[in-house]
Amino acid sequence: xxxxxxxxxxxxxxxxxxxxxxxxxxxxxxxxxxxxxxxxxxxxxxxxxxxxxxxxxxxxxxxxxxxxxxxxxxxxxxxxxxxxxxxxxxxxxxxxxxxxxxxxxxxxxxxxxxxxxxxxxxxxxxxxxxxxxxxxxxxxxxxxxxxxxxxxxxxxxxxxxxxxxxxxxxxxxxxxxxxxxxxxxxxxxxxxxxxxxxxxxxxxxx
Numbered sequence: 001x002x003x004x005x006x007x008x009x010x011x012x013x014x015x016x017x018x019x020x021x022x023x024x025x026x027x028x029x030x031x032x033x034x035x036x037x038x039x040x041x042x043x044x045x046x047x048x049x050x051x052x053x054x055x056x057x058x059x060x061x062x063x064x065x066x067x068x069x070x071x072x073x074x075x076x077x078x079x080x081x082x083x084x085x086x087x088x089x090x091x092x093x094x095x096x097x098x099x100x101x102x103x104x105x106x107x108x109x110x111x112x113x114x115x116x117x118x119x120x121x122x123x124x125x126x127x128x129x130x131x132x133x134x135x136x137x138x139x140x141x142x143x144x145x146x147x148x149x150x151x152x153x154x155x156x157x158x159x160x161x162x163x164x165x166x167x168x169x170x171x172x173x174x175x176x177x178x179x180x181x182x183x184x185x186x187x188x189x190x191x192x193x194x195x196x197x198x199x200x201x202x203x204x205x206x
Contacts, residue, residue, distance in 0.1 A: 152177020
């Protein structure tokens with residue numbers, strides 16, 4: 001317990017130093033920006049599958065294959081501050097329960113807190129907030145289609161290759177979040193999933 005408290009204290013001290021240091025003032029795009037690129041979605045839950053009905057539960061754990069996808073970002077970094085806001089739109093295509101390929105569609109509103117930036121172009125920030133997720137029924141009619149909500153936060157990294165009137169960056173974002181699918185669909189009485197989307201793309205700001 002003492003080790004955990006000490007680690008937490010050190011983390012808070014590092015964040016405080018980053019936020020208070022003028023030499024590391026981070027402002028992102030200083031205005032509107034948009035971006036897009038590839039997304040790799042990882043999802044995990046210990047819950048068990050329904051057997052094609054809302055009542056029968058089998059012994060197999062729900063499995064989400066990694067698959068592949070894409071992401072789009074629209075956002076605004078408030079001028080001369082560390083704060084911004086963005087709306088991510090996500091699409092993934094992966095194998096569900098080893099038997100069928102399904103679509104995943106997500107979106108939300110996320111706050112951006114720029115922690116530090118360097119003249120070399122690197123920028124470190126945190127992104128996070130609420131959102132919604134839709135998992136349409138796949139080719140196998142087994143009651144797996146579901147709708148849910150998401151909440152979470154995680155690190156983001158930008159490398160700004162242009163910082164003039166038009167700003168450009170390569171970004172990697174990894175919000176760690178919970179997805180709660182409602183109803184008797186994937187499993188009985190809601191399904192809670194740990195989700196980590198890795199967004200990789202290029203953003204342009206004005």
